[in-house]
Amino acid sequence: MEQAQRTAWKSLHEWVHLQLDRIEQKHIEPMEAFFPYLYDLQNTHTLYEKAKVQNFKLLENP
Structure with a gap:
């Protein structure tokens, strides 16, 4: 179980760094990388895409 947890965290760590690299290279926007798909x-x-078209008004408090 401990090995599985370490592996899962390492995978997540690598995914986050890949997303940060993509943002840095201007391949994607930060919200696109970390907004749930x-x-x-x-x-x-x-x-x-829906939020972007509406200038992210979906994220405002009512």
């Missing part, structure tokens, strides 16, 4: 099947857009 939730997909809206009805509108065929990710939640990120």
